[in-house]
Amino acid sequence: MGLFQKIKNLFQKEEAVDSKEDTVIGEKNSLIEPQLERKQVKVYEKGLTKSRQGFVSRLADLTLHHSKVDESYFDELEEILIMADIGVHTVMKFMDRLRDRVRKENITDPSDLREIIVDELFIIYVNDEVLVDKIHFAETGPTVLLFVGVNGVGKTTTIGKIAWKLREEGKKVLLVAADTFRAGAVEQLREWSEKSSVSFYGKEEGTDPSAVIYDGLVKAKEEKYDVVLIDTAGRLQNKVNLMNELAKMNKVIGELVPGAPHETLLVIDATTGQNGISQAKSFKEITNITGIVLTKLDGTAKGGIVLAIKEEVNIPVKYIGLGETKDDLQIFDIEKYIYGLFKDFV
Ligand SMILES: Nc1nc2c(ncn2[C@@H]2O[C@H](COP(=O)(O)OP(=O)(O)OP(=O)(O)O)[C@@H](O)[C@H]2O)c(=O)[nH]1
Ligand SMILES: [Mg+2]
Structure with missing residues (x-):
């Protein structure tokens, strides 16, 4: 199972999401209330609506409009990602890795690439080191x-x-x-x-x-x-x-x-x-x-x-x-x- 599929299972599960085993990457505060976590996921879903309707729906269209993974598919994908503010340099590195995988895994159908694209984007963030995202609080004093x-x-x-x-x-x-x-x-x-x-x-x-x-x-x-x-x-x-x-x-x-x-x-x-x-x-x-x-x-x-x-x-x-x-x-x-x-x- 790919990384994204794991995340999706995690957040779409009906029951509580509160144990340490239930994270795909990184450390998670195991004290977090499951209800609070669900509420937070909802804020993300709502707040990212515009991006889903914009950049992500363009990605979905791309898959529909191309019957095979070829140069014109790659060109269009590259353009969509650059337009999404991912940054030219980052997109170039991403495209290299994607082409590599397509070659090695012999992928020809664009719909098989959807999950791989998401996983590879995710990997950009978690790649070498996961950056510490917690606020550093003083032990004493303000x-x-x-x-x-x-x-x-x-x-x-x-x-x-x-x-x-x-x-x-x-x-x-x-x-x-x-x-x-x-x-x-x-x-x-x-x-x-x-x-x-x-x-x-x-x-x-x-x-x-x-x-x-x-x-x-x-x-x-x-x-x-x-x-x-x-x-x-x-x-x-x-x-x-x-x-x-x-x-x-x-x-x-x-x-x-x-x-x-x-x-x-x-x-x-x-x-x-x-x-x-x-x-x-x-x-x-x-x-x-x-x-x-x-x-x-x-x-x-x-x-x-x-x-x-x-x-x-x-x-x-x-x-x-x-x-x-x-x-x-x-x-x-x-x-x-x-x-x-x-x-x-x-
Ligand atoms: N939609 C949306 N608007 C936001 C968000 N954060 C801030 N804003 C809006 O952005 C505008 C500017 O916010 P401020 O907090 O005044 O920005 P500032 O950096 O303090 O501005 P200066 O004091 O002039 O330097 C306000 O109208 C906020 O409501 C956000 O996450 N989403
Ligand atoms: Mg201000």
Whole structure:
């Protein structure tokens, strides 16, 4: 049985999915409630609807329109995958492996290739090493998560959603408004703190972001917060400025909470495709990005950007945004993602 078939069996089973044996790859939190897991799978299915109707349905058409696996089939497949934001380089490697398998296994019927295509796409992600996708929490003292990324990608919204998730887990959460640059940004974060029922710390627009972070962290330590989420400004006016500002913030954070920030999460908008990949490469050069949050996956019909990130940036995607409500942010899970994309295809 292929990899995808195993995933499909796993998620389509009626009964509980809660034991360690029931995973196809990687480590899974065995404490996860089966009901919660089913709910999460549903969020993936719903959030990836556009991609299923877009890129995946093109793949299905391809199989129908070709009676044999030949050069014109390969050309069209290659084009579909590139259009799906998987990335040219990644697609080239994929095509080489696929041609190899077709030759070795003597495959001539396109319908026999469906499952192999999905398995090979899956392998791109899990190939050499499975990237650690869990958030690293501090053992004592506050865990500090810093959010960075260009304008409008969804930083503030993501913080609001993560705050809600953490609060539901029983953590005491503080949001710190270090985006003092954009008008209304502080207020927007404050509103999210209300929606998610967590605390907020901010000062007026124009204050030095590092000074806000300093005071916010003093408060977090005094009042024994478990997690501090820091919102930053999205401008990338030039690399040197941004680098200096991030260095200054990191210095302040590290002085107040040794070992922090525990994560620096880069937020990327999935609908921006290759542009998002370039942002990741730029940010990776100027600061230590420990994870990516990929937002607005519900808004793209392409859906392949997760694979491009893995192959071209090699930073783990830790969370994905699949909609605008508090519950639409999910911890990234490659099995649920692949299932959500291809459940009707194979
Ligand atoms: N559909 C969808 N919309 C999202 C998602 N995440 C964020 N958004 C929307 O994207 C828009 C921008 O989000 P913000 O959180 O303000 O982005 P930001 O990065 O903080 O922006 P700046 O503060 O201007 O840099 C808002 O309208 C959000 O509702 C998502 O996962 N799916
Ligand atoms: Mg913002």
